[in-house]
Amino acid sequence: MPYFHQSACISPQLSFPEADLTQIRTSVKNLLNVVEPDYPGIPAGIKRRMGKSVRMAVGAALPLLEKHPQPDGMIIATANGGMEDCIKFLNQIIEYNEGLLTPASFVQSTSNAAAAQIALVTKNHQYNITHVHRGLAFENALMDVVMSLKENKNAAYLLGCTDEISAYNYNIDSLAGWFRKEEVSNIDLFTTSAAGAIPGEGSFMVWMNNEQEEAVAGLDDVRTVHTEDPAIVLHAFKKFLSENFAEGEMPDLMLTGENGDMRLLKYYDAVESAVLDTVPVARFKHLCGDYCTASSFACWLSFQILKEGSIPSILLKKNTASKPVQRILIYNNYRGAQHAFVLVSSAHEFLVDR
């Protein structure tokens, strides 16, 4: 079974190098931008040429690779890659009317630049792939690691993701009506009722193998579905529950991707209706904002919750945990069309007397 080991998370909260969720950072002008470290591990010459998305990915990956220099593969998710570099290059094309351009932004903007840079910096020749399927890119990467660890039982993988807010994709998504129009603090995201979310960004990296020893969590299952029909989401969710829980058993916590967009509440209501009323439900997008690979932040949060055994109150939507949290079910929804269920469990659940 796949286990999560060391991880690193660069997010809008104080998550890197160590987690500190006692203070919550608030959004500025409806944006939740990451707290970028200085990245002392990245050589200055290389760092200067990196766009933010690649920089965050390499910055999060390098500390893990100091301890484990050569993974058997790098499995990276990013929906948009280097969006800022991409538009920078498009700008040049228009501005110079397709004249003589410099290729740096073009090369940096390709989606696989993050996975490629990490492989290049660490001279790693192994399996290397970039999943870009919008709101499910991270789940596809998780699925890839599950398969890789079945195919190669003794292997270890670097799994991760990165996505950035750029002024341009922010503008495009705003025009499409996906973000709040009125100014709102992330702290009030769930107490105000409106259409739209607050955008966020971040990078998450984790070392994974089949070894339970010293693991922070296990990855029990991951499944996804495309639909706009809440009834189909409910059906898929019930199937996921029945495949992973014995009759009458429930997750100790539901962690959902509610993003403050009232148009999407029907999906969360449907999913929450399928678990017992006593199951605690928590949310995370008021901390990290909404972006394509935001469910990775939930994954990282679940490690913190499993470590502490309790749920930070800032996350809770309803109920509190009456026993130590062992199994966390993450339901994420991207813009009402892409749905994912991920089950993360304590790596040591069988050591605890239930």
Added chain:
Amino acid sequence: MSRIIITGMGLISAIGNTVAENRDSLQFERSGIGHIKFYKTSYAGRLPTAEVKHSTEDLNKKIFGEPNPSITRTSLLALHAADEAIRDSGLTAEQMASNETALVGATTVGGMCLTDEIFHDALAKDHGTPYLSSYDYASVTMAIQSRYGMMGEVSTINTACSSSANAILFGARLIRNGYAKRAIVGGAESLAKFTINGFNALNILSSKACAPFDRDRNGLNLGEGAAFLVLEKEEDCRDKKNYAILTGYGNKNDAYHPSSNSPEGDGPYLSMKDALQNGGLRAEDIGYINAHGTGTENNDETESRAMIRLFGNVPAFSSTKSYTGHTLGAAGAVEAVYSILNLVNQEVYPSLSFKNPIIETGLVPVLEYSKQEFIHVMSNSFGFGGNCSTLIFSKT
């Protein structure tokens, strides 16, 4: 472990709108490389490309009847090829919608073929274009997903020029690991100012038709197109057409430079070796190689070195990019279909525009169409970021 069988194929490129038309062009040495007719770029007339011979409006009408206002050329090409593959395999609407059918797409440009529209929408305060949700890579795969109401696992991969080779191997792995019973896999790419200017800035576009593996080659020609394959488990498709077996696949990284191969072709060598190992084959089992062969100085020499390292005596090989141009994210799937045509028809297609071998390596690609007997065909796809992938197809 179940053998993975190809039961359907679809392909649109500069040399034909269907798999059959493509084969016809390959047999009769008709290249699709020429002047740009439909795409608006200041390089039209200056840089030859391999363009699909349909306007976007025509494709839209052909596929949707009533034109879809928010769909991009890349997605239309994807739908054209996927429709053909699904029809060819005889999959029913019910099978397509079932949660047992996975879909894995690939592209490097996605909806960014609409350079001017994306630029407008990135700055406009209101009145966005109809394409606001069509710029990303996933939009291409999701066009197929929504057309067939697919409920199975769906994924999009972008590893630059090896993207669709990785889509094919990822689909096979989804089946083998129980995430799906069958998978629709492939990729699509359309010409774009983004890629034309990007490759031009890197000085690797040729002003003439590309000449893969030729001593005096001076770059690649960009192409566009899409190809999709239907993968099924052997035990599930005994009563239908079996084109070939996907015997082995490899994925390795060159880890040398963001946009060029290492001098000895480490990534290409490791990727080919990985595919052999994965398929339980020896180098001498390979009867023919559809090379990556872009026509750039760097690729063709390093790929040659890698082939010599692995095979010693290099089997017959050629580059079909001398017909289709380099279709980037679609290339792995386009060339997978050509490799399967090699096998099914026991024939090889010549590399075009080749005159003299590269001095240091001396390799000569296939120069004439001929019938040949072989059991295993290898197809290479190498991309920026060192992403190298190799597929091996075998006779059923």
